[in-house]
Amino acid sequence: MSAAAKIQAEEAPLLALSSVSKAFGGVQALLEVGFAVAPATIQGLIGPNGAGKTTLFNIISGFYPPDQGRIRYAGRDTGGRANTELVRLGITRTFQNVELFESMSVLENVMVGQHVQSRCGFWGALWRTPGVRREERKIRDRAMALLEFVGLGAVADDRSGDLPFGWQRLLEIARALAAEPRLLLLDEPAAGLNAVETRELATLLLRIKAEGVTQLLVEHDMSLTMEICDRIAVLDQGRLIAEGRPRDIQSDPAVIAAYLGVQTI
Amino acid sequence: MVARFLRRNWAYLVFLGGVGVTGCLVQNAYYFQVLTFIGINTLLALGLNLLMGYAGQISLGHAAFYGIGAYTTAVLTTTWGLSPGLALPCALAVAALVALVVGLPTLKLSGYYLGMGTLGFGMIVHILLREWTEVTGGASGFIGIPPLQFGPIAFTDPRAYFYLVWATVLLSFILSHRLIRSRVGRALRSIHDSEHAARAVGVDTQRLKLQVFIFSAILAALGGFFYAHLINFISPDSFNFLVSVRMVTMVVIGGMASVWGALLGACLLTLLPEWLHAFSDFEMLVYGLILMLVMILLPQGLTRGLLDAYERSRKNSS
Numbered sequence A: 001m002s003a004a005a006k007i008q009a010e011e012a013p014l015l016a017l018s019s020v021s022k023a024f025g026g027v028q029a030l031l032e033v034g035f036a037v038a039p040a041t042i043q044g045l046i047g048p049n050g051a052g053k054t055t056l057f058n059i060i061s062g063f064y065p066p067d068q069g070r071i072r073y074a075g076r077d078t079g080g081r082a083n084t085e086l087v088r089l090g091i092t093r094t095f096q097n098v099e100l101f102e103s104m105s106v107l108e109n110v111m112v113g114q115h116v117q118s119r120c121g122f123w124g125a126l127w128r129t130p131g132v133r134r135e136e137r138k139i140r141d142r143a144m145a146l147l148e149f150v151g152l153g154a155v156a157d158d159r160s161g162d163l164p165f166g167w168q169r170l171l172e173i174a175r176a177l178a179a180e181p182r183l184l185l186l187d188e189p190a191a192g193l194n195a196v197e198t199r200e201l202a203t204l205l206l207r208i209k210a211e212g213v214t215q216l217l218v219e220h221d222m223s224l225t226m227e228i229c230d231r232i233a234v235l236d237q238g239r240l241i242a243e244g245r246p247r248d249i250q251s252d253p254a255v256i257a258a259y260l261g262v263q264t265i
Numbered sequence B: 001m002v003a004r005f006l007r008r009n010w011a012y013l014v015f016l017g018g019v020g021v022t023g024c025l026v027q028n029a030y031y032f033q034v035l036t037f038i039g040i041n042t043l044l045a046l047g048l049n050l051l052m053g054y055a056g057q058i059s060l061g062h063a064a065f066y067g068i069g070a071y072t073t074a075v076l077t078t079t080w081g082l083s084p085g086l087a088l089p090c091a092l093a094v095a096a097l098v099a100l101v102v103g104l105p106t107l108k109l110s111g112y113y114l115g116m117g118t119l120g121f122g123m124i125v126h127i128l129l130r131e132w133t134e135v136t137g138g139a140s141g142f143i144g145i146p147p148l149q150f151g152p153i154a155f156t157d158p159r160a161y162f163y164l165v166w167a168t169v170l171l172s173f174i175l176s177h178r179l180i181r182s183r184v185g186r187a188l189r190s191i192h193d194s195e196h197a198a199r200a201v202g203v204d205t206q207r208l209k210l211q212v213f214i215f216s217a218i219l220a221a222l223g224g225f226f227y228a229h230l231i232n233f234i235s236p237d238s239f240n241f242l243v244s245v246r247m248v249t250m251v252v253i254g255g256m257a258s259v260w261g262a263l264l265g266a267c268l269l270t271l272l273p274e275w276l277h278a279f280s281d282f283e284m285l286v287y288g289l290i291l292m293l294v295m296i297l298l299p300q301g302l303t304r305g306l307l308d309a310y311e312r313s314r315k316n317s318s
Helices: A002-010 A053-060 A083-089 A106-113 A122-127 A130-150 A165-178 A195-210 A222-228 A246-251 A253-260 B002-025 B029-054 B063-079 B084-106 B111-131 B158-180 B183-193 B195-200 B205-231 B241-254 B259-297 B302-317
Strands: A015-024 A027-037 A042-046 A068-073 A091-093 A183-187 A214-218 A231-236 A239-244
Touching (some): A027 A068, A027 A231, A042 A053, A042 A222, A053 A214, A083 A091, A083 B195, A091 A165, A106 A165, A106 B183, A122 A130, A122 B183, A122 B205, A130 A165, A130 B183, A165 A183, A165 A195, A195 A214, A195 A222, A231 A246, A231 A253, A239 A246, A239 A253, A246 A253, B002 B158, B029 B158, B029 B205, B029 B259, B063 B111, B063 B205, B084 B111, B084 B205, B158 B205, B158 B259, B183 B195, B241 B302
Parallel strands (some): A027 A239, A042 A214, A042 A231, A091 A183
């Protein structure tokens, strides 16, 4: 996380998208989308259903390549790189429908999250050398620390699939943090949470920001988005229709017309 | 220090004691053969359990690796006159190599398609063993495989062979346990739960699936090696589709994702036919019925079922 702080001083964006396009069959999911995300900020990404938010997430996290356009992350072109490589470079994500390793314990989920941080391979595991044991202790301690950070330390040994939904969301965030990301992609983290849980989530995301982790946040909860995001990008039918500070987005006529419609905030 | 060692390893010590006492008590050569068969089947089930129970990838053709292990050592020791000590690493290496070549394309498949792919592979190997008469002896089998001898130590005595196989089982248990409780084991289980999320945390799922496939093939080939030198005669039908299915059954009945489940499954499926001889003509009928009942009553397998029953009884008594 100190590396992220260093980048911050340089003022260069951590993530810069330019003219990113993607089509599925005849459907244009994204068309020439471009914006930049400064280090250690929270960038919101909003838009009506089907606007292309999840598609953009999947492209940035390497689940599929863009048809066109450039993605620069931390000074590298990362468009089209394999997702395991991007995790190594510090991009991790959560899923809209929480995807935990349900049969495994809460602690083990976060331990798996450190996969790219540790080295022990197949044969190393079989011989179980002192180095491997040390690494194993380190992984366990760090996983425990992360669980304390998100407030799940008390349920470390429970089966993750048995957790209440709100806690599953927190666990998924802890697992994504375990890889020590510089860029954390959160796909609707507040979906399915009650008001109290949403408040706690907002506090957690701000604490993650304070640690120097940049976040890209897809979210439908407008008050949460407006409150914690430094900047917001608005997608509509695959196009970027606005990008700016929350206050400006709220008064942007294009956004009001296309997305907020007759609703008032 | 001693107390900690005992607490951590009590299961192995019980296992070791059980094997030791059994070896001393049994006198009959036939019983030794049955017990040795259980050991061999445990090796098969253990490898397949890592693949199926932990990584969640099915193989319906694992008897092929069992057969490759058996036939490689048969050809090397009988036709070429190599010592079994040299044939053993060769047999394991051949199985590993075949697993690599077969696994590379097939493990990209999942679910039913992986089942079909491995099923086809198993059939091809079976046909190869039957038709490649000059090398394998064809359908009539391969005769005259020498008894096992490592340097000056011969394992002609059934008791010695029994101890050798079960020592190997114990070693495989320890290695498997280590694997499961490591970073690699966690990654394997993560693939089982959600391959999507496993990729999202940076697990190279293809590579890992291939590695565990190769490891399970090596264990199966090890079983084949012991089998060939135990009964000194092998034929292709000992490695056909039904044997693959029996291996899968051992894993499922014993309990998926449990090292000890492999032992239970292997015990049950080896002993059951022996006990059911009493039913003569109805043997297969009763056999199938018992398997059905186990699956209906204990869908998680014997290990999980017994553990649950134990926990229930403890709760009730307290």
